[in-house]
Every structure is written in structure tokens, then in C-alpha cells.
Amino acid sequence: MAATGIKKLKRSHLMHLLDSTFGGETPSWFLIGKNIEDMSMDLGPDTATVKNILDETDVNDCKSKYLEVLIDKTEGPYDAWMEDCIVKPQSYGGPQGGVNIPFNIQPCGNRIKGTVTIANKVVTFTPLAKG
Secondary structure: OOOOOOOOOOHHHEEEEEEOOOOOOOOOEEEEOOOOOOOOOOOOOOOOEEEOOOOOEEEOOEEEEEEEEEOOOOOOOEEEEEEEEEEEEOOOEOOOOOOEOOEEEEEOOOOEEEEEEEEOOEEEEEEOOOO
């Protein structure tokens, strides 16, 4: 039974953003959701590792960071979590009218809790102090 006064969180209040710099020094957060009807995060991703001829092992995918923001109050800062991820494009192309590049985002560790502020559509993540 739900506690009194607690309502179901709308899907639009759980935001997912992707660092569009793909490893740049200062993240530039891009909100994911336009033209997307359903999005779920896979918590058990399968990733392929490749060992090159120098015996170095690396993940053979696009590395970035993603940001998960919980909009559960009327104003920020909002609770947020930033994590390293792999972006795996599935295909590209599509029908007349536009090019599509469907992709999967797979979390891969280094999750950091913090807060997010949003001002003039700019998202700023601040990690919580350790300790």
C-alpha cells in the first residue's frame, strides 16, 4: 500500500541526458527523449572487449557519460547521478523524411551521486562531497 500523499512519478520527471562531447573535458548535456516513446535503462549490459596486438584490452564502442536526473520537486537543485557509459549505434538511415540513428546506452560504472541545476536550458551537474 502506498504511503499517504505519495503519487506515482511521471515518466517525464526521470530525465536522461548524454554528454555530447564523448569524453571532452567539459560535458555538454543533451536531453534524450524527443521522438522517443519508450526508454528503459538495461542494468546488465553486454559489452565486447577487444585485445589488440600490443596486448591492450579495450571496449570497442563509443564512450561517454550519461546523467540521470530526478525531477521530484518544483525547483532545483535536483538529485542526479552521473555514470560512464557506452553508446552503441544500432543502424542509420531510415525512410523518406529524415535520417535516424537508433542507439543503446549501456552504463559501465563509476556512478557518482550529485545534484543538477537547470538555468536557461543549461544543465550543470555538481558531485556531492565525499565523506
